[in-house]
Amino acid sequence: MTEHARTSVSGTEVLDAIVIGAGFAGMYQLYRLRDGLGLKVQGLEAGGGVGGTWYWNRYPGARCDTESHAYWYTFTTDLMKEWQWSERYPGHVEIVRYLNFVADKLDIKRCFRFNTRVVGATYDAAANVWRVRTDNGDELSATYLVTAVGCLSTANVPKIPGLESFKGKWFHTGQWPHEGVDFTGKRVAQIGTGSTGIQSAPVIAETAAHLTVFQRTANYSVPASNAPLSDSFREYVKNNAELIRQNMRASANGQPFFNSDRLALETPEEDRQALYEVAWRRGGLQFRGTFQDLLANKAANDTAAEFIKNKIRAIVKDPKTAELLADIDHPYAAKRPPIDSGYFETFNRDNVSLVDVRNNPIEAITPDGIRLRDGTEHKLDIIVFATGFDAMTGPLLRLNIRGRDGLELAKVWEGGPRNYLGLQVAGFPNLFTVTGPGSPSVLCNMPVCIEQHVEFIADAIAHMRKNGLKTMETTEAEMEKWVAEVNRAANATLLPQATHSWYLGANVPGKPRVFMPYAGGMQNYRKICENVAANNYQGFVLSA
Ligand SMILES: Cc1cc2nc3c(=O)[nH]c(=O)nc-3n(C[C@H](O)[C@H](O)[C@H](O)COP(=O)(O)OP(=O)(O)OC[C@H]3O[C@@H](n4cnc5c(N)ncnc54)[C@H](O)[C@@H]3O)c2cc1C
Ligand SMILES: NC(=O)c1ccc[n+]([C@@H]2O[C@H](COP(=O)([O-])OP(=O)(O)OC[C@H]3O[C@@H](n4cnc5c(N)ncnc54)[C@H](OP(=O)(O)O)[C@@H]3O)[C@@H](O)[C@H]2O)c1
Numbered sequence: 022m023t024e025h026a027r028t029s030v031s032g033t034e035v036l037d038a039i040v041i042g043a044g045f046a047g048m049y050q051l052y053r054l055r056d057g058l059g060l061k062v063q064g065l066e067a068g069g070g071v072g073g074t075w076y077w078n079r080y081p082g083a084r085c086d087t088e089s090h091a092y093w094y095t096f097t098t099d100l101m102k103e104w105q106w107s108e109r110y111p112g113h114v115e116i117v118r119y120l121n122f123v124a125d126k127l128d129i130k131r132c133f134r135f136n137t138r139v140v141g142a143t144y145d146a147a148a149n150v151w152r153v154r155t156d157n158g159d160e161l162s163a164t165y166l167v168t169a170v171g172c173l174s175t176a177n178v179p180k181i182p183g184l185e186s187f188k189g190k191w192f193h194t195g196q197w198p199h200e201g202v203d204f205t206g207k208r209v210a211q212i213g214t215g216s217t218g219i220q221s222a223p224v225i226a227e228t229a230a231h232l233t234v235f236q237r238t239a240n241y242s243v244p245a246s247n248a249p250l251s252d253s254f255r256e257y258v259k260n261n262a263e264l265i266r267q268n269m270r271a272s273a274n275g276q277p278f279f280n281s282d283r284l285a286l287e288t289p290e291e292d293r294q295a296l297y298e299v300a301w302r303r304g305g306l307q308f309r310g311t312f313q314d315l316l317a318n319k320a321a322n323d324t325a326a327e328f329i330k331n332k333i334r335a336i337v338k339d340p341k342t343a344e345l346l347a348d349i350d351h352p353y354a355a356k357r358p359p360i361d362s363g364y365f366e367t368f369n370r371d372n373v374s375l376v377d378v379r380n381n382p383i384e385a386i387t388p389d390g391i392r393l394r395d396g397t398e399h400k401l402d403i404i405v406f407a408t409g410f411d412a413m414t415g416p417l418l419r420l421n422i423r424g425r426d427g428l429e430l431a432k433v434w435e436g437g438p439r440n441y442l443g444l445q446v447a448g449f450p451n452l453f454t455v456t457g458p459g460s461p462s463v464l465c466n467m468p469v470c471i472e473q474h475v476e477f478i479a480d481a482i483a484h485m486r487k488n489g490l491k492t493m494e495t496t497e498a499e500m501e502k503w504v505a506e507v508n509r510a511a512n513a514t515l516l517p518q519a520t521h522s523w524y525l526g527a528n529v530p531g532k533p534r535v536f537m538p539y540a541g542g543m544q545n546y547r548k549i550c551e552n553v554a555a556n557n558y559q560g561f562v563l564s565a
Contacts, residue, residue: 142422
């Protein structure tokens with residue numbers, strides 16, 4: 022690799038590529054373009070360091086739901102052998118440490134500008150470059166623009182009247198202060214019972230004087246059964262890195278385990294219960310794979326749903342609270358299924374209460390707390406918004422991207438995201454998105470789909486350069502076909518039945534209701550992309 026190819030560049034010089042984001046995706050993309058292709062690449066990152074999700078989400082209890090031996094880069098088994106995880110599910114501190122370890126190992130930090138948010142990107146057709154503007158007032162230009170801005174990086178703080186009048190403190194879990202928050206002796210509200218809220222409530226409850234959880238939609242959860250990893254398991258991982266990598270790449274969800282091929286409805290009741298019981302005790306996301314038909318057949322799904330609801334009723338001592346927690350209105354795993362460390366048990370504590378804001382919504386935030394529609398006021402010192410993200414399209418639309426002839430991405434996506442393979446939008450040449458809507462992304466263990474996209478993009482750019490091609494761009498017709506395929510894949514599952522899911526954009530008022538990730542399975546998606554590449558990037562127009 023040449024020295025100039027490794028140097029961070031600024032000013033009016035035209036770079037080969039700009040990569041936005043320094044999470045799993047941006048780090049690997051920058052490395053792949055710089056060291057794999059020898060390009061001049063500049064990375065831009067809003068945060069003060071690498072880590073992406075894990076740089077921002079430092080809330081109490083923030084921990085991965087993917088098991089540690091599957092939540093890392095696998096593009097080289099060397100990295101897998103050099104790093105050792107300490108627990109079955111790594112916590113946020115350990116993941117940030119891991120990503121810093123990788124960044125140092127690959128020597129990529131010096132190619133990123135941190136504390137730099139991209140606020141605009143415009144395609145200049147005459148020069149065939151992307152002009153990228155930052156919140157520092159800088160403009161950078163590059164031939165290729167890769168957005169690696171994450172699917173879950175735009176915090177969603179609901180617009181509840183009166184928030185600005187609140188005399189206490191409030192925080193969103195996805196923008197958690199790095200110095201931490203002291204809950205000791207405080208009256209704390211947590212709004213939200215998604216994966217985040219289910220992780221944070223048990224930890225907040227340990228020190229708060231009182232924690233009130235405001236629940237709009239009751240949620241399933243299965244025990245994580247987290248534990249320190251044994252030396253023998255760590256040894257197994259080191260010795261079987263290649264096998265683990267292959268299994269992850271071959272599975273539908275990018276996990277190192279495979280879903281069972283048994284059907285819930287063809288399994289006798291007693292055996293079915295026994296299998297659920299084993300899966301419950303083993304813990305983790307594998308519960309979803311107990312039977313093959315859980316996400317395809319509502320009656321099959323009901324058996325899992327009922328099993329978990331019965332567990333909730335058995336764990337939670339107060340019958341009213343138990344009923345509220347078990348009053349779940351969507352199929353199991355139709356929303357991202359959380360896993361927990363003592364979530365339902367938390368409601369047995371004297372200092373924890375549950376408030377139903379489905380039937381009695383939050384009306385306002387007052388100087389002293391939260392007021393519900395029926396006039397009840399909860400006096401508070403701290404409000405924690407575990408209210409999720411403007412997922413998938415949010416971070417991309419905030420880049421204010423304009424393509425050919427000033428075409429705005431926001432305009433093209435007015436009715437919901439449209440693209441080809443989740444990678445490209447017609448009218449935006451040489452713009453690539455890592456894990457964009459329309460790709461398996463959030464339905465997959467993300468490092469697996471990130472690596473696949475990063476490698477596809479790097480290979481496509483290598484192909485262009487080798488063949489003297491200047492632009493790569495998809496077409497309206499290809500987008501239309503792909504959007505139809507994304508809808509078909511979603512409708513073959515129970516996923517769209519969770520009508521309040523962020524997969525559908527339903528958590529953000531006014532957002533178009535479109536099922537965003539590709540539900541056809543990661544292993545199938547990988548094959549589709551391989552065929553596209555093998556057929557001279559079918560569906561993309563390559564121009565000299
Ligand atoms: C709390 C939490 C837990 C999760 N747990 C799991 C899990 O167990 N398993 C799993 O597979 N996935 C999990 N995810 C999903 C997680 O987002 C991915 O696993 C992965 O970290 C995504 O990496 P990324 O690089 O694509 O995006 P991110 O990690 O989100 O990185 C994107 C980066 O882009 C930056 N950025 C965004 N916009 C701009 C801009 N305009 N200018 C400059 N920089 C910008 C952001 O600051 C961010 O650092 C979790 C997500 C959350 C929120
Ligand atoms: N360890 C992990 O793997 C992990 C941990 C955390 C997050 N994640 C990822 O991040 C995704 C997002 O998780 P998340 O929990 O942060 O967000 P989320 O799943 O969108 O959950 C947000 C919660 O806030 C509630 N809410 C939102 N606005 C509200 C309002 N105005 N009033 C009352 N309640 C409101 C939602 O209720 P409704 O359901 O009614 O909208 C929901 O309970 C996950 O699905 C997962 O992909 C992963």
